[in-house]
Amino acid sequence: MEGKRLLRFLFLIFSVVLLLLFTLLNLPYEPSDKAELLDCATYSPWCTSKNRFQSKMPQLLQNSPKPTRRHHSADVPHHPLDPLTLQEFNKVRTILSSHALLKSSSSYALHSVVLEEPDKPLVLRWRKGNPLPPRKASVIARVDGVSHVLSVNIDTGEVTQLETGSISGFPTMTIEDMNSATWAPLANADFNRTILERGINLADLACLPISSGWFGKIEEKRRLIKIQCYSMEGTANFYMRPIEGLTVLIDLDTREVVEIADKGKNIPIPKAADTDYRYSAQNIHQELNLVNPISIEQPKGPSFTVEDDHLVKWANWEFHLKADPRAGVIISRAKVRDPGTGEMRNVMYKGFTSELFVPYMDPTDAWYFKTYMDAGEYGFGLQAMPLDPLNDCPRNAYYMDGVFAAGDGTPYVRSNMICVFESYGGDIGWRHSESPITGMEIREVRPKVTLVVRMAASVANYDYIVDWEFQTDGLIRSKVGLSGILMVKGTPYVNMNQVNQQENLYGTLLSENVIGVIHDHYITYYLDMDIDDSDNSFVKVNIRREQTSPGESPRKSYLKAVRNVAKTEKDAQIKLKLYDPSEFHVINPSKKTRVGNPVGYKVVPGGTAASLLDLQDPPQLRGAFTNNQIWVTPYNQSEQWAGGLFVYQSQGEDTLAVWSDRNRAIENKDIVLWYTLGFHHIPCQEDFPIMPTVSSSFDIKPVNFFENNPILRIPPNVEKDLPVCKAAASA
Amino acid sequence: MEGKRLLRFLFLIFSVVLLLLFTLLNLPYEPSDKAELLDCATYSPWCTSKNRFQSKMPQLLQNSPKPTRRHHSADVPHHPLDPLTLQEFNKVRTILSSHALLKSSSSYALHSVVLEEPDKPLVLRWRKGNPLPPRKASVIARVDGVSHVLSVNIDTGEVTQLETGSISGFPTMTIEDMNSATWAPLANADFNRTILERGINLADLACLPISSGWFGKIEEKRRLIKIQCYSMEGTANFYMRPIEGLTVLIDLDTREVVEIADKGKNIPIPKAADTDYRYSAQNIHQELNLVNPISIEQPKGPSFTVEDDHLVKWANWEFHLKADPRAGVIISRAKVRDPGTGEMRNVMYKGFTSELFVPYMDPTDAWYFKTYMDAGEYGFGLQAMPLDPLNDCPRNAYYMDGVFAAGDGTPYVRSNMICVFESYGGDIGWRHSESPITGMEIREVRPKVTLVVRMAASVANYDYIVDWEFQTDGLIRSKVGLSGILMVKGTPYVNMNQVNQQENLYGTLLSENVIGVIHDHYITYYLDMDIDDSDNSFVKVNIRREQTSPGESPRKSYLKAVRNVAKTEKDAQIKLKLYDPSEFHVINPSKKTRVGNPVGYKVVPGGTAASLLDLQDPPQLRGAFTNNQIWVTPYNQSEQWAGGLFVYQSQGEDTLAVWSDRNRAIENKDIVLWYTLGFHHIPCQEDFPIMPTVSSSFDIKPVNFFENNPILRIPPNVEKDLPVCKAAASA
Known part of the structure; x- marks a missing residue:
């Protein structure tokens, strides 16, 4: 007995020493100066350096373009919507x-x-x-x-x-919350012991703070988080080396370990080989230089300006753009020029990604709670790191910073968080050739050039590339690209031939001992449409089959468009149906075109995946804003966050679904349109060790907003305007 | 009585004289030399000239890039699939x-x-x-x-x-069929009289040959076409000036007028003002030069080669490319390099747009029959005109010709019918940044460059931009852009305030007296997938909700992927369902990855609109290949055209739907996947007088085909590789 206690004591001492060593060696992870930790790019060196260059190609560093570094100390607000300086x-x-x-x-x-x-x-x-x-x-x-x-x-x-009322949930975590929680388990000897027992050097440990969701009593009145850890031995891609089954419940306020669940001791940690994705970690002799250099070039420079730091003016568009710690990017006061009158016409008062919902499809102990709501829990903007010039955005991009506050209120600059660039990938704006049938000599084609606003948020493993794309024909495309790294699960299996057909792996065996767990992604957009003025109506234009009467026509059937103006919110709770299709218009009932159509914009769905979870499942209660693909609510300044103001551990009583069920009047009112992009993701081996981007998008598009094609008069490309280029001299 | 006969006689004489005059004045429409009519670009001047330059900017013509003109007289076949020389x-x-x-x-x-x-x-x-x-x-x-x-x-x-059996229908029209039918009504005095009565100068007449579909007895055993006409007085965009209600039924073989229906005398011909879309017809002082010149530049040239005229090699892809008079573009033997073994692996034996179905939604006399099947009726490739360099395709494009035969067998060259170019619009191939949570210094991003193969078919008014886009990650995107000009209907209305709410306009009032009639577009793709080898299986990976057992988990539900291998064709007749989703894999059941997953590709639906017409409606019987969005058939060399070999006036007994209903075995067989892209189109004023491009696409995408991310090792962009450009000197 005595001997056992001594052993325990020695072990504890050993652990503490190790911990101290580790803390000293990894000091940048918990720096004393919070600003340095947070102030990515302006002060801390790592955010702007590229380790791939540092390790193998230092000579290239000086060739990297450096977007202008702004210090912001002299910033003053110019516009009512300008962010805090x-x-x-x-x-x-x-x-x-x-x-x-x-x-x-x-x-x-x-x-x-x-x-x-x-x-x-x-x-x-x-x-x-x-x-x-x-x-x-x-x-x-x-x-x-x-x-x-x-x-x-x-x-x-x-x-x-x-007054916020007595709603459940907590505010978005601070970066300090996430950091301190991540390292909190190391203060616990049991935790350290278990790590060592798994054969992992504490110096190789990487842990992630995983929002615990809400599943009942245990989460109540206490701000909790779950920590799961990985081995970074031999790879920068520690995400592929989970210490499966080990979950540490931490009190976010006290940093105290509440509970350690340790259920995966029989599951090996997957190997490090072939997991590192960094260029510096590849064998250069295996380099796969698939294509010659290619670049978007604008000999006369970009066609847009950014006035007073935030007002973007491009082609026939104008909008206010800013970074936001929760939403990421906020587009406000988007207006488009009417080619007939020259007037700038209101389209959207405000648009942003309001919330995300990412439920994983594994009900077991170490996985059931993974039902992320990235904007409200982690801050979609807080997680958006500086963009990589030439790769995240083309050479012709303009970069915009975010200025945010740390937990103590100290401001810091997130450099190059947003980029703005003109895109031309060879697409066609409009065209017509006459065919030999009519014999007319016509071939008229206009290239399509767009303006893209981009942010890339890295919510731990996943990367969300969020694009707002403006087209000269009045269309706005909202696109989300998913890349980054899968959240994977350890397994004893190394080949599917070991797996009994009845067994549910909850995903795909991606590599030896690695399962990519099935999950969904939902991104819900807040779109405060103001079509010319604020008071608008939502119209479902239902496309229905009509049967002809006997003798009426040789046709038995045709499709008819039937307009239904939504009176109240429940009329505008839309589940998309392939065999009962509609167009969804936001119109200004007080304004008509010359020939009498109400002016409007329509939302053109894309990226349609619907949540199939039980509506009473706790995660789905919290993510109930995904119960429909489209919603319309009356404008209410306090209803901006689809999952509620306090999403962290919320119980779902402050979601868009709850607001909408009040069934308020929405006809000829200032209304907000909500659209949810969805993805079902069954991982495949191509997603290992890092995922090629998968994108989806939806559009908001003019429908009888203009009197006619607004880009009728744009000229075609001619050779004399295009640049004269030569290859850059080799180094 | 005598006087009336004299008047009639004089009128007839007058008409004949007018007709003769017209024929003489418009001789190029019916030239004696057929080759000249058809041989767009090589011999006839109009196909290569740009009338916008001729009329107002002749000095620019010499600056236009001229793709290499090939004469093809020395062409020899190099590959078994090379087209006829x-x-x-x-x-x-x-x-x-x-x-x-x-x-x-x-x-x-x-x-x-x-x-x-x-x-x-x-x-x-x-x-x-x-x-x-x-x-x-x-x-x-x-x-x-x-x-x-x-x-x-x-x-x-x-x-x-x-032997073709006794199937109904006729072959694709020849261009000579379409031309002669178009002018056949002019030989009919009644027709000419009615045109004059409508106040139209015969010299301003433009007519279109409209496939009559099949609606019963009258169409049987006789090759018929319907001619409808327009006034081109004051505009090149005669499509916007319909002579509504006038339909001439012509026997395509005898060119005889079978019937004239003339029911729209009270409907005015819409005005010409603001309909012309040509640059030369715009008021230059109103020019809307929205953006500075922009160009995709490749200082070291394109990265692809075209070997032996048809074999395209780019990055990790290789495929055979040719023009086809019916399909337009045919991609064959598409193979992708396995980055692990270096081997070129089969993906698709053959892919092409097999048929189109474009039903208009107006059951009235002059419209009910408009249910085009453009590939089988008109020839999707026959209607693809030379592409416009710098506008249809970017500067870095390579152009390929089609060589087709006229009705008498004489070959002719359709120059620059297809272009191939590398596209980079600023998208991201994959990326990951580490967030401050983990504190690691990582920002790895790879730009996405793709290879696009493009054709633009102008089937009279509409323009279909057909893209095959190859990605280095193994994905093939099939995209269709719709542009060109609407098929519109004349109406007495000039404003919606004149229209009774009960009245069905069958579309949208676009301008005074102009209705854009509602219609659908379906483009059905033939995709003979050969995943590594020819014998493949089709697997539905159904995503289903599973309820947890009480006490099993704090979660009530999760999603599970359930694999079902399709045994026979009926198992693979797929109607997409948002709330019962699946992935659709084509796998090679004989080949597994290292960890034991079957290698495969999946079809990723997009552009989903389903035909809602009555299944027994004659057009839907003929277009029954749109009854499902996905079909799988066993490979059969004679089953390539989804609407049947003889589509013109077919009755629908030789469609994909009929073949599939044989319910043949498809497991571990050489199988063909069919996918239908769909669009519902309710026109809006922005589509007037020419439509901004609307695009939709679907993907075929590797799913456990590669062992891991196939573009892991590609390098990022670095400044030193990008071009040095300057603005071209002004003229």
Whole structure:
């Protein structure tokens, strides 16, 4: 007995020493200076260096283009929707630090500090040159374990506490939450022991903070997170080396280990070989240089301007663009020029990715809770890292930074978080040739050039490439590309011939001991359409078969378009049906075209996958905004986040589905359209060790908005305008 | 009475004189030399000139790039699938002209002369350097009113007559059929009178040959076509000026007017103003030069080669490419390199657009029959006009010609009918950044470059842009863009406020007196997949909700993938369902990956619209290949055209639907996958007077075909490889 206790004691000591060693060796992971950790690109060296160059091709580094580095210290707001500036962030921090609520607290953290957008009528009335409406910050603070929503008037210093009601859930985690939780298990000797027992050197450990969802009593009133770990021995792609079955439940507030589940001791850690995807880790003699260099070139430069840091003007479009810690990218006040009148016409007041829902399809102990809601839990914008020039965006791109606040309110700059570029991939805007049948000498073709706004959020393993693409014909395409790395599960199997046909692997055997678990992705967009003015209606244009009467026609049937104006929200809860199709228009009932059609835009669905989970399943209750593919709600400033304001561990009582079920009137009102892009993902071996991008998109598209084709008069390409290029000199 | 007869006589004389005048003035429409009419680009001047430059910008013409003009007189076949050469066409013509069947006939026309592809095993065994299998032509001839399918051995001169059974329908029209039918009404005094009565100068008349479909007795045993006409007074876009309600039924063989229906006398011809889309017809002071010049540049040239005129090699892909008068573009023997073994692996033996179905949704007299099947009726390739360099395809494109035969067997060259180019629009092949959570210094991104094969078919008013896009990750995207001009209907209405709510316009009022009639587009693809070898199986991987047992998991439900191998054709008649989704794999059951998954490709649906017409409606019987979105049939050389070999006026007894209902075995067989892209099109004012391109696509995509990500080792872009460009000097 005594001997056993001594052994335990020695082990504990050993573990602690190891832990200390590890902490010292890996100090950058928990730096004392939070700003340095967070301030990717402006101060910390790693975000801008490219390790592939560092390790094998240092001479190339100087050839890499460097987008202009901006310091933002002199930024001032020019537009009512401009995000908070560095100076404003600092003012907010000062105001709050002396405010009674925070000053008297034993601990607090600011989970969100963003511009409190002025009321919509104020923004709509505002014109360039007018004074800005009062600048306010909307702050979500957690003070002694209680969430508060504060409105901070930056000029007057006034702080107002807003009532949020007694809804469940917690604010978006801070980066500090995620970091501290990730390393919290190392303070636990049992955890360290189990790691060592699995044969893993603590220095090779990489852990991830996995939102625990909500499944009942245990999650209540306590902010919890689950930590799962991986071995990074021999690979940068530790995601492919799970320590399967080991789940550590952590209290996010106390960093205390609540529970350790350790159920995968018989499951080997998959091998490191062939998992590293970095260029520097490949055998260069096996390099696969498949294509000659190719580039989008604009000899006269780009055709867009960014006025006052945020107002993008391109071709016939104009919109306000900003980074947001939760949504990622926010497009506001999108207007398009009417080619007839020259007037800029309102299309969309505000559009952004409101929430994501990513349920994994494995009900077992270490997997059931993986039902991510990336925007509200992790911050879709917080996870968007600096873009890689020439690869994430073409050479002709313009880069925009995000300025966010750390948990203590200190602002930091996320450099090059968004890029804007003109795209031409050889597509055709419109064309017509006359055929020999008519014998006319006509061949008229116009190339299609678009403007893309891009962000890439890396929510741990997965990478979401979020594009807003503007076309000159008035169409806006919202596209999401999925790349990055699968979340995989360890298994004893190395070949499918070992697997009994009855057994459910919950996914695909991707490599020896690696299963890619089936999952869905849903990305729900908030689209506050303002077609010319704010008051709009939602019209379902149902396409129905009509049977002809006997003798009426040699045809038995044809399709007819039947218009139905949605009166209330339930009329606009849409499940798409291939055999009962409709078009979905947002129209301005007060404005008609010359020949009397209501002006409008339609949402053109794409990327349609529907959630099939039980509607009463806890994850689906929280992700109930995916119960329909389309919803329409009356504009309500407080209804912006489809999964609710406090998504973390929410129970689903503040989702779009709940709001919509109030069944409010939506006809001829200021309305918001919600669209959900969906993907079912059954992994395949091609997704290993990193996934080729899979994309889906939907469009919002003018429908009788213009009197006629708005790009009728654009000229064709002619040789004399195109650049003269030569190969760059070799190094 | 006498006076009335005199008036009639004078009118007739007047009409005949007018007709003669018109014929003389418009002689190029019916030239004596057929080759000149058909040989677009090589001999006739109009196909290569750009009237926009001629009229207003002649100085630009010399700056236009001119793809290499090929004369083809020295072409020889190098590959078993190479199309017939000019010399071979001439041999076939000579052989046939002395063959008893044609020699003894009073009239004949060759409706199709194409290579008779050697049997698949011969092609699969053939290697470069081997002698070619015997060269044969497959000829569809109409001799004294009877259709014959002939096999002509080009070397031996042997002609074999093939049995086609007693199926209904006629071969694809010849261009001569379409031309002569178009002008046939002018020989009819009643027709001319009615045109004059409508106030149209005969010199302003433009007519279209509209396939009449099949609706019962009247169409039987007689080859018929319907002619409808337009006024081109004041516009090149005569399509917007219909002479509504006037339909002339013509016997295609005798060119005789069978019937004139004239029911729209009260419907005004819409105005010409604002209908012309040509650049030369725009007011230049209103020019809308929205964007600066932009170009895809490749300083070291394109990365692909075209060996022996038809074998395209690019990156990890290789395929045979040719033009076909009916299908347009045929891709054969598509193979992709396995990055592990370096071996070229079979993916698709043959892929092409097999048939189109375009039903209009108006059951009235002048519209009910508009249910086009463009490939089998008009020839999708015959209607593909020369592409416009810099606008239809980017500057870096390579152009390929088609060589086809006229109705008398004379070959002609359709120059620049297909283009091949590398595309880069700024997309991302794969990426991953590590987030601050893990703190690792990783940002790895690879740009996505693809190879596009493009054709644009102008089937009278509509333009179909048909793209095959090859990706280095093994994916093939089939995309169809719709542009061109709507088929519109005249109406007395000038504003929707004149229209009773109950009234069915069958479409949208687009402009004064112009209705864009609702219609569908279906494009059915033939995809003879050979995953590594010819014997494959079709697997439905159904995604189903599983409920957990009580106590099993905090989750109530999850999704499970259930594999079902299709045994027979009926198992593979697929209607897509959003709430009962599946993946659709073509696998090689004899070949497994290292970890034991069957190698395969999946079809990833997109552009899903289903035909909703009554299954017993005559057009839907003929277009029954659209009854499902996916079908799988056992390979059968005679089953290539989804609407049947003789589509014109067919009754639907030789369609894919009929073949599939035989319910043959398809497991572990050489199988053909059929996919239908669909569009419902409710026109809108933006489509007037010419439509911005609308695109849809589907993918065939590797699924456990490769051991892992096949583009893991490709390098990122670096600045030093990209071109150095400057603006071209101004003229």
